[in-house]
Structure formats: structure tokens, C-alpha cells
Amino acid sequence: xxxxxxxxxxxxxxxxxxxxxxxxxxxxxxxxxxxxxxxxxxxxxxxxxxxxxxxxxxxxxxxxxxxxxxxxxxxxxxxxxxxxxxxxxxxxxxxxxxxxxxxxxxxxxxxxxxxxxxxxxxxxxxxxxxxxxxxxxxxxxxxxxxxxxxxxxxxxxxxxxxxxxxxxxxxxxxxxxxxxxxxxxxxxxxxxxxxxxxxxxxxxxxxxxxxxxxxxxxxxxxxxxxxxxxxxxxxxxxxxxxxxxxxxxxxxxxxxxxxxxxxxxxxxxxxxxxxxxxxxxxxxxxxxxxxxxxxxxxxxxxxxxxxxxxxxxxxxxxxxxxxxxxxxxxxxxxxxxxxxxxxxxxxxxxxxxxxxxxxxxxxx
Ligand code: GLY
Numbered sequence: 001x002x003x004x005x006x007x008x009x010x011x012x013x014x015x016x017x018x019x020x021x022x023x024x025x026x027x028x029x030x031x032x033x034x035x036x037x038x039x040x041x042x043x044x045x046x047x048x049x050x051x052x053x054x055x056x057x058x059x060x061x062x063x064x065x066x067x068x069x070x071x072x073x074x075x076x077x078x079x080x081x082x083x084x085x086x087x088x089x090x091x092x093x094x095x096x097x098x099x100x101x102x103x104x105x106x107x108x109x110x111x112x113x114x115x116x117x118x119x120x121x122x123x124x125x126x127x128x129x130x131x132x133x134x135x136x137x138x139x140x141x142x143x144x145x146x147x148x149x150x151x152x153x154x155x156x157x158x159x160x161x162x163x164x165x166x167x168x169x170x171x172x173x174x175x176x177x178x179x180x181x182x183x184x185x186x187x188x189x190x191x192x193x194x195x196x197x198x199x200x201x202x203x204x205x206x207x208x209x210x211x212x213x214x215x216x217x218x219x220x221x222x223x224x225x226x227x228x229x230x231x232x233x234x235x236x237x238x239x240x241x242x243x244x245x246x247x248x249x250x251x252x253x254x255x256x257x258x259x260x261x262x263x264x265x266x267x268x269x270x271x272x273x274x275x276x277x278x279x280x281x282x283x284x285x286x287x288x289x290x291x292x293x294x295x296x297x298x299x300x301x302x303x304x305x306x307x308x309x310x311x312x313x314x315x316x317x318x319x320x321x322x323x324x325x326x327x328x329x330x331x332x333x334x335x336x337x338x339x340x341x342x343x344x345x346x347x348x349x350x351x352x353x354x355x356x357x358x359x360x361x362x363x364x
Contacts, residue, residue, distance in 0.1 A: 001030040001143060001328055002321050003196035004150040005336035008071075011157040013340055018188060019159055020180060022166035026147030029198050032222055032298025034246045034254040035146070035329045037061055038138040040108045041083050041239055042326060049351030050307040051106070054327060057334030058137070064333040065141070072152035077145030079249045083138035084118060085239040086129055086283060092241055093131040100133055110135050124233045124286050140237050140246045143329050167197075170206035170318070177317035181206075192343055194319040199264075199301035201322040211314035213354050215323055217264055217299035221272050222256035225290040233286045240283050243276050253290065255280050258297075266297040300325050304357070310338050311348035311355075319343060320354045 007019040021027075036042075039054035065078040087093040103110040111134040118132035119125050155161050171179040171187055179189040195201045199217045227233055230251040238245045246254045258272040273295060281288045303309060303323035308331060310321050321339045324331050342348055350356055 001026060001033075001147055001150070001332050002198070002324060002335055003194075004147065004154055005332040006194060006196060006321055006339045007159045007161075008068075008150060008154040008157055009336040009340045010343060011154060011159045013344070015340075015343065017154075017159045018190070019154065019161050020165045020167045020182070020188065021161070021163045022183075024163050025151045025161075026143065028200070029298045029300065029328060030143045030147055032220065032296050033143045033329050034222060034244065034256050035077075035141040035143045036083075036138070036237060036244065036246055037140060037330050038083060038135075038237065039327075039330060040103060040110060040135045041085060041138045041237075042330075043103060043106060043108060044306075045102055045106065047306060048106075049349065050327075053307075053334055053349075053352060054330055057331045058139075060333040060337075061139070061141070065146070068146070068149050068153050071156055072149040074149035074152055075145060076149040077142030077248070078139070079141065079247075080139045081235065081237045081247060081249075083135040083237040083239060084113070084122060085133040085135065086118060086125065087131045088128055088240070088283060089130060095241070096131050096133055103133075109137055122234060122236060122238070124284055126283050126285050128282060138237065140248075141329060142248055146329070167204060170204055170315075172206055172208075172315060175315055177315050180204075190317075192317045192319055194321060194339065194343065195313075196321040196339075198322060198324075198328070199299045201301065201320065207313075207318075208315070211318065213309050213313070213320055213322070214304055214357050216261075216302050218302045218325070219260040219262045219265060219297055220257035220300055221260070221268055221276075221295070221297045222254060222258075223273060223276070223292060224294040224296070225253045225255065225287070225292050227251040227253070227286075227290050233290075234284060238284065240279055243279050245280055245284060245287070252293075253287075255287070264299065266299065268295045268297050301328075307352060308335065309352070309354040309357070310335055311342040311353050313354050 065076045087096040113132040115129040166183040169181040
């Protein structure tokens with residue numbers, strides 16, 4: 001998702017772009033992502049530069065998807081759902097009150113809703129509900145619709161799309177990057193190489209130790225379901241402690257997600273998925289009638305401070321756009337804009353620059 005968005009925007013700015021994809025577009029984390037565009041729900045008081053970037057990206061989304069739709073002739077799957085965060089008991093209600101106060105102190109638009117009001121908004125919610133927050137500006141998109149639409153837009157803008165082309169090593173002469181070597185040995189020459197390979201970004205050979213960026217995988221297990229009766233069980237994205245449910249507007253739903261530190265493990269396990277289902281069904285009982293379509297796990301590319309790394313790396317010609325953690329889909333429009341400015345020679349904000357991690361000395 002991130003690589004495609006950047007490639008598209010870079011081609012629009014007149015650059016000659018080749019995009020190397022080792023499998024198929026969106027085959028990694030983008031395929032697993034629920035697609036929440038939720039900067040306000042995900043806001044943390046300690047991550048304000050990230051919040052500002054996320055709010056800008058969220059505001060850019062309607063125009064971004066309209067442009068993708070126009071350029072590709074495809075529906076990118078954007079849905080202005082709004083979001084409801086709910087609490088089941090007194091402890092959760094107190095936690096929600098604190099969340100409300102924190103968001104209000106940051107000037108974010110959040111509305112406190114009594115349980116009865118929340119059930120009027122979403123009649124499928126259980127009577128067990130204690131309190132809710134309405135976050136009308138947090139929405140969702142279906143990444144499995146957006147990714148092919150972006151690929152079509154990128155191709156029409158002149159990007160050379162190479163699927164099944166696994167970048168194996170960076171080609172470096174002196175201290176300057178001059179291309180990429182593919183698994184089969186072919187060398188693709190380039191003035192600049194931008195690595196946007198999610199959590200696998202650190203696996204390209206030939207990047208000297210001091211130019212590496214700190215990344216680790218954080219596993220998320222998720223399930224996809226559909227309602228044979230069609231849409232209507234839930235219209236807003238729903239957040240409960242430890243879980244969320246994202247409606248696609250047509251009777252399909254995504255229930256996620258675990259947050260697990262298990263290295264590069266994408267196995268699907270019974271216990272965490274049972275807990276997600278148990279908690280979600282307690283608040284949305286109708287979920288138990290849904291058909292289970294898919295259980296899947298993905299790997300969030302995570303940095304030490306949870307913010308992405310966008311911009312120049314420690315070799316001339318090397319650029320990064322990775323480390324988007326929980327927010328890759330949300331941050332794609334703003335990342336693409338910033339990454340293209342960096343490719344043209346601008347510096348990123350320090351809080352998003354790869355150089356904030358000591359070992360990465362930026363070299364334009
Ligand atoms: N963006 C939600 C998640 O990573 O689970």
C-alpha cells in the first residue's frame with residue numbers, strides 16, 4: 001500500500017518509477033489490515049507529531065480516494081462510517097471517560113454518548129453497554145479494494161509495475177546507491193531507491209550496518225465474516241477494549257486484532273481469536289450468526305517510538321518509507337506526499353525522519 005501510493009504520486013510528479021513487488025500487490029500486511037482511518041480513536045498523548053501527521057492524512061483521504069477512483073476507474077472501497085468506542089462495565093466506562101478527557105484536551109472532536117443513545121445509533125448493541133464515545137470523523141476503507149485501484153492508477157500514471165520481482169540486494173558504489181539486484185541476478189539501475197517493504201524492509205542485503213533502520217514485527221490476528229442477511233447489523237466502526245469491528249457496508253465485517261510480540265510468526269491460533277470473538281459477541285450479539293470467511297495474521301512494521309520512518313537514509317540515494325505500525329492504511333496519503341518531497345530533496349520533519357534513530361545518519 002505504501003509503496004504503491006508513493007510510486008503513483010512520484011510518477012505524477014514526473015519521475016520515472018519502477019516498482020518491484022516480490023509477490024503480488026498487497027500480499028503482505030496490507031492484505032490483513034482492517035483499514036481503519038482512525039487518527040482520533042488511536043490518538044496517544046505521547047505521540048503528538050504522529051497524531052498531527054495522521055490527522056492530515058485522514059483529512060486528505062476523501063480527495064485521495066476520489067483521485068484514485070478517477071485515475072483507475074475502480075471503487076477504492078472508502079466508507080465514511082464514523083466510529084463508536086464502547087464500555088461494558090464500570091471499569092471500562094471510567095477508562096472511556098479518561099480517553100474522552102485526553103482527546104478533548106488535544107482538541108479532538110469526540111462526543112460522550114449514554115448507553116441508550118449509543119443503542120439508538122446502533123440498535124445491534126447489547127443492553128450490557130455502559131457508556132460510549134462517538135467519533136464521527138474516524139472512518140474506514142477496504143484495503144483489498146484500494147490496493148488494486150492504486151495499482152491501476154499507478155500503471156496509468158506510467159509506473160513500471162513488476163510483480164514477482166524480489167529485490168534481494170541494494171547495489172551500492174562507494175557511498176551511493178545505484179540500483180537494486182533482483183533474486184534472479186538482474187540489476188535494476190536507479191538514481192534513488194526507496195524501500196517500502198513494511199516489516200521486511202530490513203531484509204534487503206547490501207545495506208551497511210550503520211544504515212539499517214530499527215524495525216520489529218508486531219503480530220495481529222484478525223477475522224473476516226459476512227452476514228448472509230446483508231448489511232445492517234452495524235453501520236459504524238466499533239471499538240471495545242482490545243478489539244474492533246469494521247463494517248464494509250455490504251454485510252461484510254472485519255474483527256480484529258491481537259497485538260503480539262512473536263517475531264515473524266503469522267500462524268493463526270485459537271485462544272486469541274476466541275477472546276476477540278467472545279468480547280465482540282458480548283457487545284454485538286448478532287455477530288454470533290455471521291459466517292466466518294477467513295482467519296489471518298499479519299505483521300505490523302514497528303519502530304521504537306511507533307512512528308514511521310520517511311525520508312533519506314544513511315547512503316546517498318537511499319530513501320525509506322516504513323515503520324507504519326498500526327497506521328499504514330491511514331498514513332498512506334500523507335506518506336506518499338512526504339516521501340515524494342523527500343525524493344525531490346526536501347527534509348522530513350525530525351519526528352518522522354529515519355535519522356532520529358542514532359545509527360542512521362542522513363545523506364542527501
Ligand atoms: N490498525 C489497527 C491494527 O493495527 O490492528
